[in-house]
Amino acid sequence: xxxxxxxxxxNVTIExxxxxxxxxxxxxxxxxxxxxxxxxxxxxxxARKGFMALDDAMERHLNxxxxxxxxxxxxxxxx
Numbered sequence: 636x637x638x639x640x641x642x643x644x645x646n647v648t649i650e651x652x653x654x655x656x657x658x659x660x661x662x663x664x665x666x667x668x669x670x671x672x673x674x675x676x677x678x679x680x681x682a683r684k685g686f687m688a689l690d691d692a693m694e695r696h697l698n699x700x701x702x703x704x705x706x707x708x709x710x711x712x713x714x
Contacts, residue, residue, distance in 0.1 A: 658666075
């Protein structure tokens with residue numbers, strides 16, 4: 636679908652087109668396989684980014700806890 640904007644106004648013209656593609660079965664299977672592989676890669680990357688974000692958050696939390704414990708230990712050591 637094409638979105639063509641007129642430079643003189645905010646009017647939008649939307650045009651639709653139907654196209655046909657000729658291909659043999661082997662080519663269509665390759666395209667389908669490539670599409671599945673690309674989707675799997677996107678899913679894997681998204682999961683990896685999620686795990687990395689979780690790992691970073693846990694590390695920050697543990698560092699904050701360690702700092703608090705260290706501060707408490709220093710505060711009681713002088714008494």
